Amino acid sequence: MKEEIYDMIIIGGGPAGLAAAVSAKQNGLEKILILERDIRLGGVLLQCIHNGFGLHYFKKELTGPEYAYRFVQQINELKIESKVNTMVLSVDEGLDMQGTSGEGEEIPLHTVCAINNKDGLMYLTTKTVVIATGCRERTRGAINIPGTRPAGVITAGAAQRFVNIDGYIPGKKIVILGSGDIGLIMARRMTLEGSKVLMCCEVMPKSSGLARNITQCLDNFGIPLLLQTNVIEIHGKDRIKGVTIAKIDDKMQVVPGTEQYVECDTLLLSVGLIPENEVSKTAGVQMNPKTRGPVVDDKMMTTIPGIYACGNAAWVHDLADNVTKEALLVGKSASEYIKAN
Numbered sequence: 001m002k003e004e005i006y007d008m009i010i011i012g013g014g015p016a017g018l019a020a021a022v023s024a025k026q027n028g029l030e031k032i033l034i035l036e037r038d039i040r041l042g043g044v045l046l047q048c049i050h051n052g053f054g055l056h057y058f059k060k061e062l063t064g065p066e067y068a069y070r071f072v073q074q075i076n077e078l079k080i081e082s083k084v085n086t087m088v089l090s091v092d093e094g095l096d097m098q099g100t101s102g103e104g105e106e107i108p109l110h111t112v113c114a115i116n117n118k119d120g121l122m123y124l125t126t127k128t129v130v131i132a133t134g135c136r137e138r139t140r141g142a143i144n145i146p147g148t149r150p151a152g153v154i155t156a157g158a159a160q161r162f163v164n165i166d167g168y169i170p171g172k173k174i175v176i177l178g179s180g181d182i183g184l185i186m187a188r189r190m191t192l193e194g195s196k197v198l199m200c201c202e203v204m205p206k207s208s209g210l211a212r213n214i215t216q217c218l219d220n221f222g223i224p225l226l227l228q229t230n231v232i233e234i235h236g237k238d239r240i241k242g243v244t245i246a247k248i249d250d251k252m253q254v255v256p257g258t259e260q261y262v263e264c265d266t267l268l269l270s271v272g273l274i275p276e277n278e279v280s281k282t283a284g285v286q287m288n289p290k291t292r293g294p295v296v297d298d299k300m301m302t303t304i305p306g307i308y309a310c311g312n313a314a315w316v317h318d319l320a321d322n323v324t325k326e327a328l329l330v331g332k333s334a335s336e337y338i339k340a341n
Helices: 015-026 043-047 064-077 156-166 181-192 211-221 278-283 320-340
Strands: 005-011 032-035 051-053 081-083 087-100 106-116 120-131 135-137 153-155 173-177 196-202 225-227 229-236 240-247 260-263 266-269 273-275 307-309
Touching (some): 005 106, 015 064, 043 064, 051 064, 087 278, 120 320, 135 156, 156 181, 156 266, 181 196, 181 211, 196 229
Parallel strands (some): 120 307, 196 225
Antiparallel strands (some): 106 120, 240 260
C-alpha cells in the first residue's frame, strides 16, 4: 500500500493555521491537513468573545468566534481535511524519504508524528509543514513571585476560558498583575460578570496593552491602573487571601515604605506571552532568542527547507488580522516552494 503524501500539514487550527490552509488551497495545493489539539477549529479566538477583530482584514468589527467562523466556513467550502482532538508529538525531517515533484526533481519530505483517540498513533508524510501553534502565557513560576502556593493564582487566558467557555467564575475580589491585552479585557469581563476588580498593577512605566483596551476596559469601568507597581508576595494557605503590592524603581527594586496589603481571593496574571515552540524544537529549527520563536526568512520559512512558522508561533502579534496576513503569505510561499522543486 502506497503511503499517502500531503502537500502541506498545518499544526494548529487557530487564525494562523486556518488562513494558511485557505491560502495554500487557493494557490494550487490539493492535499492539505490541519491538526488541532482542541475539540474544534478556531484556536484562542473561540474564547475571545469581545469585539475588535477583523477591522483590517474584513473591514468589519467582529468577535473572536465570528472571525474564526468565517475561516472555518472557507475550510469547509474548500474541502480541506482536518483532525481535531489531535496532539502533534514531533516533527522530524525525513531524510531517508524523498518525493518527486512534477519536474522530476526530488523534494525532501517531513514526518509529523501525531496521536488522537480515533486514529491512534500516526506518522504522516508531507512536503511542507506549517507550525501555527500560537503562544502560551507566562506563569507565576516564570516571574518568581514569593509567597505561599494557594489556589486562585491563574493566568488571565485561563480565566478567560473558564468564564467564556466553561461558565465558571474564578473569583469575586480580583487583583490583576500585568496590563497585557488579555488582562485588560478580563478586567472588563470579570466586572460585567459581577466580580470586583480592585486594581491592575503594571511593573513598567506604561501599559503594554493597546490604548483602546485601556480606555474601554479600565477607564470606562473605573478600574485603577497602578504603574511601576509589582506584587511582591502572595498570602493564603488553601485559597489566596491577599497580596502585598509595592512601588518599584527603574532598577526593578522595591521602594521601601510603599508596601501595601490588598485583600483578594484571585490573582490574575497577564505578564506576557511566549511562542509555543515545543514542536519547533523537535523539528530542529534554529530559534530566535529575541522572539523566542523560530528564525524565519521573508517568506516565513524556518532554517529547515519546507518547514514554515507563522502567527504567534513565530512571534507575538497584537492583532489577529496581522496573524492572518502573515499566514496568507505562508500558504502562497509553500505553494511556490513545492512548484519550484
